[in-house]
Amino acid sequence: MINWLIENSIITGVITTILMWLDWILSLAQEKERKLHYYEHYQSYPINTIEGNPILRKDVENLKVINLKQNLIALGMGIFVSIYLTKVSLENGLVFIGFIWGIFLIVNTQHISNLIAYRFSRKGIHGKILMHQRTGYLVQSGRYFATFIFLLILSVLIENLFLYGITMAAFMSSLRMFFRIKRVPKIEGEDLPPEN
Numbered sequence: 001m002i003n004w005l006i007e008n009s010i011i012t013g014v015i016t017t018i019l020m021w022l023d024w025i026l027s028l029a030q031e032k033e034r035k036l037h038y039y040e041h042y043q044s045y046p047i048n049t050i051e052g053n054p055i056l057r058k059d060v061e062n063l064k065v066i067n068l069k070q071n072l073i074a075l076g077m078g079i080f081v082s083i084y085l086t087k088v089s090l091e092n093g094l095v096f097i098g099f100i101w102g103i104f105l106i107v108n109t110q111h112i113s114n115l116i117a118y119r120f121s122r123k124g125i126h127g128k129i130l131m132h133q134r135t136g137y138l139v140q141s142g143r144y145f146a147t148f149i150f151l152l153i154l155s156v157l158i159e160n161l162f163l164y165g166i167t168m169a170a171f172m173s174s175l176r177m178f179f180r181i182k183r184v185p186k187i188e189g190e191d192l193p194p195e196n
Contacts, residue, residue: 002162006085006093013082016097019104020074024067026111027051031060033118041121042129044136050114052137052180091161098165105166106147106173110140132191133184141177144170 005012031050034042051060059067081100085093131139148170155167 002094002097003090006090006097009082009085012085012097013078013080016081016100016104017074017078019101019108020070020077023104023107023111024070024074026108026115027056027060028063028065030111030114030118032063033115037122038118041125041127042131044131044133046185047133052177054183094161095165095168098162098167099169099172100165102166102169103173106144106170110143132187134181134187137177137181137184141174144174144177148174 005015027050034050039048047057049057049061051057056067056070059070077100081097084096088096148167151163151167151170155163
């Protein structure tokens with residue numbers, strides 16, 4: 001099936017765009033659920049947000065369904081993927097699309113995991129966690145790194161080029177969270193939490 005998708009690059013480009021749009025919709029759904037209930041139990045500081053990308057943060061917080069920036073990026077990425085796949089060998093295409101789709105599949109499954117956790121936390125959870133954003137990024141980086149280790153073992157055992165691409169995506173996702181730490185103020189001294 002994946003070979004067929006590589007050879008039919010327009011369909012692969014459309015699927016790529018859909019995966020990016022799905023990331024946006026899941027981000028909005030996660031933010032909406034957080035605002036409804038989960039905010040009672042979890043808050044990040046110094047900025048209280050679920051969106052790591054500062055360019056998109058305000059639009060997510062405002063639950064902006066139609067986002068021109070995100071839509072244009074998603075459409076551009078789909079077009080780029082369609083054209084790029086016509087220029088490379090099947091083997092390189094398999095690794096490439098595994099990497100691109102891997103990034104969005106990993107992020108989208110994390111959104112779904114968070115949504116389920118937020119929904120289940122409506123009952124049977126008490127108290128409040130205040131987590132510094134640096135700590136949050138490190139925790140997320142660790143989750144992605146654990147996914148990378150799992151996929152690396154599968155990649156070695158199965159020897160599949162598409163899976164190699166997804167494995168690289170997991171590693172890059174882990175690194176991305178790690179590098180986002182640079183944009184967040186350092187944890188100072190005793191790290192007193194913000195006022196409740």
